[in-house]
Amino acid sequence: MTYSIVGTGNVGKALALQFARSGILFGIANTRGPDSIAPLAEELGDKVVPMTLQEALKADVIILAVPFWAHREVAKAATTWQGKIVIDVTNAYGVPLSDLDNLPSSAIVAKALPGAHLVKAFNHLPAGVLKQEPATAAGRRVIFLSSDDEGATATVAALVEKLGYAPISLGKIAEGGQLVQARDKSWAPLIFQDLFKKEQ
Template identity: 25%
Template sequence: MKIGIIGAGNIGRILAERLAREGHEVSIANSRGPETVDASALSTGATAVWAADATNGADVVIVSVNFGQLPTVAGLVAEAPENAVIVDTSNYFPLRDGEVEGFEDGQVESEWVQKLYGRPIVKAWNTITTASFRDKAYAKDPATRIALPIAADDDTQRAVGMGLVEETGFDVFDAGVIADTWRQQPGTPVYTNDLTADELPAALDRAQRDRSRLRRDLMMKVYLERIEADGKEPDPERQLALTRAIF
């Protein structure tokens, strides 16, 4: 497939490297220019392009930017072919992205994204940290292989997304429709918890809307507190321990 990736940050770079390795024709763009895309993203054959060209003729467009940047890339998504599958990896953190009206009253973030783009989306790759995405893919033992939830309103588009998630080295769980993606937003039991396929369904069922928002903000405050106290980000295993302690 021809895949365009908008966003060359941590997750976008890894996606470009892995999906190109799987034989897809991958283009990746950031907000600056092709020459500024990290070489690691291009190591297996992906091509760095200008943002305006990232969606040209794409079968799949993956948007991997911070939630607060989504309005700035909406015009790029609008240029994608009508039948392109649009995949969103973003997560909303009000301390980082600013408050969005309606979210604290329970509006589902991915429904808001669909309205912003004016077209359906697939929600994927939003529940894993960069470190786990980088270091824990392709585990052969089901007892340690991480599973990721994926959701979409269109069954065919969901199937495309599920296939791509598997190609990046993880089990995949069909989490249903976009209206249910609040169960995989930050602060829920599946978020950055490195769960297996056996553990993930029950974790989705345990999600509670009101408590998830509280836990999301608690996670961010604890994370920032550790950075201030230690002078650096917590190492990956400590991040995982902090997340699990909250749940």
């Protein structure tokens, strides 16, 4: 299984740090090219591979950590999305519902990536929290997942575990997934909820 992170803003960097901490090899890309990522790769070590956007989109699992509307530019950069698992970390806060056809924002992202299996995850915690150790004295930090594809959810749940978090599935995007999706200028109930799962 190959992984890549698209986006080198605060959230993309926080996730890159967790991959590096966990010893998982991954590619990372942005629209500015690999040279702009070299300092981050140097800081995080040899598990980080700076890539062009096109190279990063060849991974089996692609983490989309870009501003919401930037997903359209990313969508055009791939030759095919067929069979890819895309983890949607975007938040559409401030985007009028009419611009989303009154659909959950992840449904709009999924439409732009035909053939991809989309899983909403990692978007409910701010970058500053995502940078922190996933396991604490209180337990493992919870990451919520929602998807219309159970197989993709299982794959992402396994990755979440590898990174040291506790995955919790909310079910389908239009149902439980609404609990982690911003709508217009309101945050969903589970966004910013920094919860922990105690070990049995």
